[in-house]
Amino acid sequence: MAKVSGCGDMSKEDTYSVLAERHGYRDSVRYRRILEYLMTPQQAELVALLPLKYEELAHRLGIDVAKVKSELENLYSRGVIFPRNPENLEEASFALAVVQLHDITMCSFDVDPVRDRELFELWDDFCVQEWDPDQVASWDRGEQPQGRIVPAYQAILDSPEILPCEDMREIIRSARSLAVTHCTCRRRKGAVGNNCDKSHSMVDIQFNISAEYLISRNAGTRLSADDALALIDDCEELGLIHTCENSTRMRPRWGMCNCCTDCCMIYQPLNRFQVPVTKCVAKSRYEARVDIDICNGCQDCADWCPFDAIEMVKTEGSKKYKASVDLEKCMGCGVCVLKCEPQALSLKLVRPAEHIPEPQF
Known part of the structure; x- marks a missing residue:
């Protein structure tokens, strides 16, 4: 990785601020440190000029085309630039x-995560201190999850x-x-010492172009449909929450996240700042229901519910406490249903x- 100390030509150094501004963090020292870790000053200047063609980049930077191509390949491998076609990085x-x-x-x-721990620490510090609160504030103002x-x-x-979707x-x-x-939420948290007690990190499913992009840069493993459904089965057994973009689109642009509330860049900040989950994530069309005649009071559902939507209450005519669903909190994820051995839920x-x-675009 391109770890730099911040010295060098001022015009090149200021390029980090230009790139940070594109993401809304021009004055963030933390975000600048991430960019400095990922790019040398010359690479940052190169990235700021994209999507110019190879020859124009070489002319602007005073280097040859072979050097431009080499630097772009390096930046692509790190995940800094995004090409239209992984086989041709021109106009990335x-x-x-x-x-x-x-x-x-x-x-x-x-x-x-061990060798490159600094990268994960830089990201975690930025997320916890700046990005998480900014994201939550934005979601809180939003009209639709x-x-x-x-x-x-x-x-x-x-x-x-x-519905198919x-x-x-x-x-x-x-x-x-x-x-x-x-x-990356779970991987980042594990790298800084907050290991997830629910799952490993290889659970994010990507579709079509995104899948091919990840495979091309050694960041994804190809799955058959049967492989993917087996992974979904594993995620449901682990009590993870399926989360995707809020539309009827059959191939979600986010991919299919399989989340926990301890690590997720959505659920964890919402809980931390005590903002309702529905400000960013819409409920499913379903709600959990309890048959109190079948419920044996084991409390497994309450322990597994990721949204604290189930509590055990005393019911009339029974000495046992029974599960009760808070419908305001219930997101309709189904985790409790799969964990209910007597099938009361x-x-x-x-x-x-x-x-x-429907998709907006």
């Missing part, structure tokens, strides 16, 4: 936003009105290509198809 572009740079620079198999819960498919197998089997099978990569369809919006 800098990351569009913080989230893109965050995810791609930390998901590569060539990045080691950006993400949505996809219910555990094993919890809705008997539902007669499942909420049926994990249909979502997976609709993809031309699939890949699994690291959940189920997901009930409570929202119309229009609850899931």
Whole structure:
């Protein structure tokens, strides 16, 4: 990685501020440190000139075309630039936003959390101190949640009105290509000493162009549809939450995240700043229901619920405490249903198809 101390030509050094400004963090010392870690001053100047062609870049920087190509290949391997075609880096572009740079620079198999711990520490410090509060404030002001819960498919197998965009089997099978990569939230937290007690990090499923991009730069492993569904089964067994963009799009642009509330860059900050989850993530069309006659009071559902939506209460006519669902908190993820051994819990369809919006672009 290109670790620099901040010395050198002022025009080149100031290029870091230019790049940081594109992501809304021109004056952030923390974000500048990340960019300095990822790029030398000359590389930063090169990135700032993208998407110019090779010859123009060489002319502007006073270097030969071979050097331009070499530097771009280096930046591509680190996840700093994004080409239209992985086989041709001409007219590639800098990351569009913080989230893109965050995810791609930390998901590569060539990045080691021990050897490259400094990168993960820089990202974690920036996220905790600046990006998380900024994101939460933005979500709190938003009119529509950006993400949505996809219910555990094993919890809705008997539902007669499942939409394709909420049926994990249909979502997976609709993809031309699939890949699994690291959940960078979980990987980052583990690298700085906050290991997730729920799952490993190789649970993020990407689709089509995104899948091919990750595979091309050694950041993703190709999956068949059956492989992906087996991974989804594992995620549901681990109690993870399926989260994707809030639209009916069958191949989510985010990919399919499999989240926990301890690590996730969405759920963890929302909890930390006590902002309702629904400010950023829409509920599924389902809600959990309890058959108190079947409930044996084991409390497994309450322990597993990622949204603290279940409590044990005293019920009339029984000496046992029974599960009770707080419908305001319930997100319809289905984790509790799969963890209920006596099968007292189920997901009930409570929202119309229009609850899931059409893609805006």
